[in-house]
Amino acid sequence: MVTAGGVRVVDEEMADVPADGKTMGEIVMRGNAVMTGYYLDPEATAEPFCGGWFHSGDLGVMYPDGYIELRDRAKDVVVSGGENISTVEVEQALMSHPCVLEAAVVGAPDETWGERPKAYVVPHVGSSAARLGGQPGRRAAGGRGGLAGHRAGVHEPSGRRAGRGERPEDAS
Numbered sequence: 001m002v003t004a005g006g007v008r009v010v011d012e013e014m015a016d017v018p019a020d021g022k023t024m025g026e027i028v029m030r031g032n033a034v035m036t037g038y039y040l041d042p043e044a045t046a047e048p049f050c051g052g053w054f055h056s057g058d059l060g061v062m063y064p065d066g067y068i069e070l071r072d073r074a075k076d077v078v079v080s081g082g083e084n085i086s087t088v089e090v091e092q093a094l095m096s097h098p099c100v101l102e103a104a105v106v107g108a109p110d111e112t113w114g115e116r117p118k119a120y121v122v123p124h125v126g127s128s129a130a131r132l133g134g135q136p137g138r139r140a141a142g143g144r145g146g147l148a149g150h151r152a153g154v155h156e157p158s159g160r161r162a163g164r165g166e167r168p169e170d171a172s
Contacts, residue, residue: 005031006053009062014051019062024071024084027060028053059086078107078117090117099127 009017009025017025034054037045048055059072072086079085087105094103101124108118 005029005034007068008053009060009068010053014053017062019064019066021061021063021069024059024061024086026074027056027058027068027070029056030054078105078115080110080115080117081113085117087117090119094119094121099123101125 007027007029009019009023010028011017011025014028017023028051030053037049048057057074058070059074059077060068060070062068072088076087077084078087087107090105091103094100094105100121102122104120105117106120107115110116
């Protein structure tokens with residue numbers, strides 16, 4: 001018989017986050033369906049089982065009805081000025097723009113904020129950087145694609161841009 005233990009969404013102090021569908025935290029779980037540890041490696045087991053719960057490394061929100069929505073991986077979050085920014089959320093906003101074929105968001109060092117999201121965008125064939133307005137994060141889905149201002153930061157690289165079929169690192 002399969003039974004389950006608990007699943008929670010918690011903050012850094014292991015307190016449950018509000019079940020409001022907005023407050024993000026780490027998803028932790030325990031029960032007989034969760035691994036007991038890494039085989040013959042107690043040191044590797046100690047960290048993910050801190051506090052008696054298995055720390056999945058997944059970030060999500062909990063809704064009032066108990067539904068949990070996965071939002072990102074903890075290692076993929078950009079911390080900018082103390083604010084946690086989900087790279088997946090920014091990528092989804094960028095991808096909602098009709099001219100964007102692919103988008104990847106990473107953390108980039110910033111003197112003021114510590115880190116800022118930096119987007120790498122591949123436009124659809126036939127679209128142009130001018131149609132993207134040079135700022136796809138601000139243009140996506142009307143305005144910022146539903147993103148707060150600190151999540152929609154745009155970085156304009158200096159120097160010549162890569163042409164079609166040319167790798168960006170070859171365009172210097």
